[in-house]
Amino acid sequence: MPAAEEIDASPAIRSRLRKLGLERSSDLVLHLPLRYEDETRLTRIADAPVGVPVQVDARVLDVSITPAARRQLVARVSDANGDDSILFLRFLNFYGSQMRALAAARDQGLRLRIFGEIRSGFLGPEMVHPRYRVLADDEALPQSLTPVYPSTAGLSQSALRRLIARALKEADLADLFDDRWCQSHSLPSLATALALLHAPPPELTDSADSALQTRSHPAWRRIKFDELLAQQLSLRRAYLARRRKGAPELAPAGRLANALQAALPFALTAAQRRVADEIIADLEQPYPMQRLLQGDVGCGKTIVAALAACQAIEAGHQAAFMAPTEILAEQNHLKLRTWLAPLGIEVVCLSGGLSKGIRRAKQVQAATSAQLVVGTHALIQENIDFARLGLAIVDEQHRFGVVQRLELRRKGVNPHQLMMSATPIPRTLAMSYYADLDVSVIDELPPDRSPVRTRLFSDQRRDEVTAAVRAVAASGRQAYWVCPLIEESTKLELQAALDTHAALTVELAGLRIGLVHGRLRGDEKAAVMAAFVAGEVDVLVATTVIEVGVDVPNASLMVIEHAERFGLSQLHQLRGRVGRGAHDSVCVLLYQQPLSPTARARLKIIFENSDGFEIARQDLRLRGPGEFVGSRQSGAPLLRYADLEVDADLVELAQETAAKWLRDDPERAGHHLRRWLGNREELLKA
Structure with missing residues (x-):
């Protein structure tokens, strides 16, 4: 397929096509239908079912414009087969040319071919805004289903169909796989698959759950495989390109790391030791590490990151640790300073909430003496x-965009990068979207972590919940009360926090009620959190700023108000703020009726599961990969056709094929990438 065949269309049409990502005529070939309409058969008006798309041939009896306040164009038509059955065509928005065309068809006795859904109207059976056209007498019915493509304003389906039909005739669809390979995997050739998907025979959609409609047909599976293969090739090429870059070899004797482990009041789990060894080996290489460290809430990722920082520092380099929120940055700073300062390591915290003078002083430290920032x-x-950045650590990496992670890496000369996430990634998603990373998993919790029981309470039982909070405080422990998530307005969310704090101050009179939210200055947030950690606050009312990183072992109760508004990942993260000590811990999900089906499904999943990987798998099933990853957070090309749950076998086959091609046949790999991505490959992982 030629590398850059410009689409033969007017500048206006090309501009609209670009909105759909269609730059080349070969892009049109891979622009596949959302659904199909059956225009291969005719239905008599008398036999047409209500509410189902049908096609009828009819003659216009009369046409008029209603004199009502909101004018409408109404045409009365009868079945062209001589049947006396009547159908009304109603157009709420119309042009004068439509009126004239329908009147001309009436006067000349021409037939109309009409497609739409019949419904019961005031005057009788009617179609509202049907698709119609005047027929030539000898016009035959089409032999294939009519495709309906993703489109944009100003680009009609008929125009798209013409462009795609022409592109199919002109395109080079030479297959990169031979017949034997296709047969062994029960897949058709690319040309066969595309021809069928753009113009399938009507019998393939005789039911709503047909293989074509559910995208399980072999033709769809071939397209999905080719799409997954392009994704795997692009990400693995990015991975191999990074390995050709030079990076500092961080290979010290391990004195600092050993001293840190010896001073810890706990022993590393086997999973932490395994992952730490993988990172140690990476940091000793002459090319930049690009590793994703994932693990469930509370599995101990931070200490593994601290050991990696020790390795960089002992080798004479700096380490940077970037967190998404000021609270998390401050919590990590306190924890890391507690561990590392006794070893003589200078740890500096730099956040946007600092005063100008203090921030400037810490900037100077970062550029000179600081070993961990x-x-x-x-x-x-x-x-x-x-001064000499050798290791960049990004906590909760999915909260940062590709560009932000790249900017941190640019602060050094190809520093090693460790990205951490407490939102576990399902295996197929990791294989697909993170194919250019090495992935480590801490799949074991520390033995002292107490399990958290999850309870569901309707908002009508709020009194029982406040009584439980009072009982927890009376026993000397502490509680969180998380306010409703109001995505459309941070101002409303702040007000919800203020209202909740005021209400609980009355309901829980005598208890010390703290408040933390995103609008507080950095030092104010730090002061509230320090008071909570010190046990000077019984109940901390908070927005989701405490979603990650907050570690208070004495807190044993978490109340999440309007839990139905939160996503699964947030609910699991918030629940992970308790159960960090030796006390039995409970997470109460307060919800308000009525629940939507999606909210009900989320609450059921979080109630029944404590394993973050299983929750992530169910979350992927509910939301789909694009939203789960966070739009363009991964930098990977989002999939248009493949479904990672349904097509897991194709992900594995694509991964194997990509590795083989890049090793043995890079020219074929390049050809496939040009076909699927054109010049868009540079948009991938940074």
């Missing part, structure tokens, strides 16, 4: 320089 997005600002 912890911070928020402030780490990637233009005026922040590092």
